[in-house]
Amino acid sequence: MIKFDAVSKRYPNGTTAVDELSLDLPEGGVTVLVGSSGCGKTTTLRMVNRMVEPTSGRISVGGRDILEADAAELRRGIGYVIQQSGLFPHRTILDNIATVPLLLGWGKRKARARAAELLELVGLPADAGKRYPHQLSGGQQQRVGVARALAADPPVLLMDEPFGAVDPVVRTQLQNELLRLQEELRKTVVFVTHDIDEAVRLGDRIAVFRTGGRLVQCAEPAELLARPADDFVAGFLGAERGLKLLSLTTLADVPYAPGRAIRADEPVGGIPRNGGRWRLVTSPRGEPLGWLDTDALPAGGTAGEAPLEDVRPLRDSDSLLSALNEAVSSPAAAVARVTEDGVLTGLTSRDAIHDRAGRSHAEAGRAEAGRAAATANAAPTAPVAKTASETAPEDTAPGAASPSAATERPA
Numbered sequence: 001m002i003k004f005d006a007v008s009k010r011y012p013n014g015t016t017a018v019d020e021l022s023l024d025l026p027e028g029g030v031t032v033l034v035g036s037s038g039c040g041k042t043t044t045l046r047m048v049n050r051m052v053e054p055t056s057g058r059i060s061v062g063g064r065d066i067l068e069a070d071a072a073e074l075r076r077g078i079g080y081v082i083q084q085s086g087l088f089p090h091r092t093i094l095d096n097i098a099t100v101p102l103l104l105g106w107g108k109r110k111a112r113a114r115a116a117e118l119l120e121l122v123g124l125p126a127d128a129g130k131r132y133p134h135q136l137s138g139g140q141q142q143r144v145g146v147a148r149a150l151a152a153d154p155p156v157l158l159m160d161e162p163f164g165a166v167d168p169v170v171r172t173q174l175q176n177e178l179l180r181l182q183e184e185l186r187k188t189v190v191f192v193t194h195d196i197d198e199a200v201r202l203g204d205r206i207a208v209f210r211t212g213g214r215l216v217q218c219a220e221p222a223e224l225l226a227r228p229a230d231d232f233v234a235g236f237l238g239a240e241r242g243l244k245l246l247s248l249t250t251l252a253d254v255p256y257a258p259g260r261a262i263r264a265d266e267p268v269g270g271i272p273r274n275g276g277r278w279r280l281v282t283s284p285r286g287e288p289l290g291w292l293d294t295d296a297l298p299a300g301g302t303a304g305e306a307p308l309e310d311v312r313p314l315r316d317s318d319s320l321l322s323a324l325n326e327a328v329s330s331p332a333a334a335v336a337r338v339t340e341d342g343v344l345t346g347l348t349s350r351d352a353i354h355d356r357a358g359r360s361h362a363e364a365g366r367a368e369a370g371r372a373a374a375t376a377n378a379a380p381t382a383p384v385a386k387t388a389s390e391t392a393p394e395d396t397a398p399g400a401a402s403p404s405a406a407t408e409r410p411a
């Protein structure tokens with residue numbers, strides 16, 4: 001754990017970059033520092049590895065006061081990633097990654113073997129190791145920067161706008177990659193960004209700073225979005241706070257009703273007309289293929305040969321925002337739910353999704369009105385419903401997923 005205890009940094013020119021900061025950063029979690037330009041994020045980050053020395057207060061890493069440690073030794077135990085990757089241009093990628101292990105006296109072979117392992121871990125091909133930094137794209141260089149920071153397996157990783165200079169597509173890839181790595185490595189990460197969406201995506205906790213180096217609020221993303229401490233934080237989170245909240249809420253607790261899907265190899269002549277206009281067609285394995293309009297069936301052939309409207313099946317881990325998006329574009333006004341393997345489990349009506357989304361909004365709205373009565377039980381991710389396998393009637397027709405079943409709530 002990293003602990004800031006009444007830490008301030010004042011520069012000789014009188015600027016207070018960080019003002020009496022007290023903050024605990026949990027071990028194995030990602031804490032994202034956000035705030036307007038010049039509010040002290042980088043200074044805070046750089047105080048952890050003593051690239052900047054605090055004027056007053058105490059910082060400890062793993063219970064040890066960092067001022068008691070040798071600065072060079074401290075830095076070897078803390079990975080550091082910056083925006084422009086900071087790679088040595090005249091060293092190969094492998095040698096760049098091996099920098100810290102070599103400094104630690106690992107020996108060339110062992111250091112290079114570790115570097116090759118990391119190259120794979122960050123998703124780069126083995127032959128990239130022999131290249132030089134300028135022979136890689138910006139996104140690939142950032143991956144190398146992350147690999148280099150991880151080389152000696154430090155428990156702490158400092159990341160200062162590491163994905164700030166790449167395009168949005170690569171940025172999303174790098175974010176996904178970091179989430180995947182973090183799942184495996186569980187480093188204590190301090191991450192600076194200007195991008196609130198990035199903060200919401202990556203952070204286990206988000207610390208919002210304002211000019212003058214003052215911490216305004218530090219909370220989990222959902223709590224921050226639902227209950228911003230003041231107008232400054234609310235303004236910083238932006239007008240789409242409600243949508244961001246939906247992006248954090250998964251479909252896991254939204255019920256679904258089992259539906260009679262039509263297999264792609266069934267002849268259209270045998271399709272009953274009393275099951276609702278839009279029927280979901282699946283592969284023989286049960287994977288949703290598309291929506292079939294029973295008002296416009298072709299004269300012959302199989303369901304799979306008929307024209308189908310697109311379906312984008314959703315898993316429990318998908319967000320309510322994705323579900324809302326799918327629900328508004330689905331001709332059947334329903335979302336197809338699938339297992340991790342992509343096999344249909346059931347349907348959720350547009351109404352059920354609106355209903356769940358509305359509750360997230362209501363929670364955010366309550367916070368906006370500053371109602372202190374909001375309790376932990378009202379958190380948007382709290383489990384709220386049984387699955388429809390417990391609540392829905394048998395044999396609900398696809399396209400007409402029972403709203404009563406799909407919106408049923410436990411007491």
Ligand SMILES: Nc1ncnc2c1ncn2[C@@H]1O[C@H](COP(=O)(O)OP(=O)(O)OP(=O)(O)O)[C@@H](O)[C@H]1O
Pocket residue numbers: 011012013015016017035036037038039040041042043044194
């Ligand atoms: N060496 C320095 N001497 C004097 N003032 C400094 C120095 N380094 C930073 N500052 C000032 O301290 C304040 C905080 O700077 P810092 O770089 O920590 O902010 P930041 O939140 O990371 O900004 P940005 O988002 O623009 O990178 C700013 O007002 C900055 O001008």
